[in-house]
Amino acid sequence: MKVRIDSELCTACGLCTDDVPDVFVMGDEVAEVTNPDVSAELEDAVKDAADSCPAEAIIVE
């Protein structure tokens, strides 16, 4: 599973970086993904973060 953040949509609310800090970190202006290849044990947490993102900026593929 892969994940990315649409930087045009992210509002830097901090939800994903608080919930899954192993995958999402706050950059200078928006959240960033540390590694787009999500490990199996983090897949559910990343999917939950994508569902919870108020800007729908987290794209899981």
Ligand code: SF4
């Ligand atoms: S939850 Fe969504 S809007 Fe908030 S920081 Fe993460 S990607 Fe950006």
